[in-house]
Amino acid sequence: MTFYAESYFEQQQQLESMINYAIMVLLLILIVFNVSRYLRHRLHSRNRDLGIIFFLLLLIFTGLQITNLEHDYHQHAQTLQMRPFIQAVAKDHGLRASQVVVNSTTLTDGILVRFRGRDYRVNMSPNGDNYTLTRAHVVDHTVTIRK
Template identity: 65%
Template sequence: MTFYTDHYLANHQQLNSLINYAVILVLLVLLAFTLLYYFRHQLQTKYRDLGIIIFLLLLIFSGLQVTNLEKSQAQHAQAPQMRPFIQAVARDHHLKPSQVVVNSTTLTDGIIVRFNKQDYRVNFSPSGDNYTLTRTRVVDHHVNIQD
């Protein structure tokens, strides 16, 4: 089970997007060089075939990036709400925000909050302006904390 700290939520939300952008940039550079070689040596079709392969890879990664952006757009809309929630839990239980970890990057009903080596399930009111913590037990005790 993966838990996220306040530090992670503040700084590491964009890592997957950055990797995809880097791959797309590399593919664009490769496509430009391949097109340059193809126009210089038009009789050799290997550059044209290589250019087509790189272009198809570029389309695939661009499609993946668009899909990731659509999916993460909803997450990013809720991600700024998670940090104030962590800070509120820490304040209510007289802890530092760094001592509170959650198992989701989005603020939804049923997430698990861990502090003082105990796990709590979060239940939000319909309006979302208050919450209840219920002591819970996790099945998988192997915890990976993303900091």
């Protein structure tokens, strides 16, 4: 079972997005290079064809990046709710926020919260402004904590 600490929500890295941005910049550089070579040597159609191929690849990666950005925005909106929840649990039980971990990246009814070596199930109110913790017992005691 995987639990997430508050620091995980603070420092979420978008490695996949950074790789896509790097590929897009590389493709733009290749397009500019091939356009300049094509303008110098208009008789060689190879440079024009390479420029078209690089442009099409750029369009594909741009589409992928837009899809990733929409997904990341939705996920980021959900994870923004977790930090205040973790801080509220820590404050209510006299703990530091770093001592509280949760087993989900989104705040929903039924997630598990762990602190002081014990697990608790979260029961959220319908409007999400309050919660109840109920002692829970997990079947698999192998725990991975992502910070």
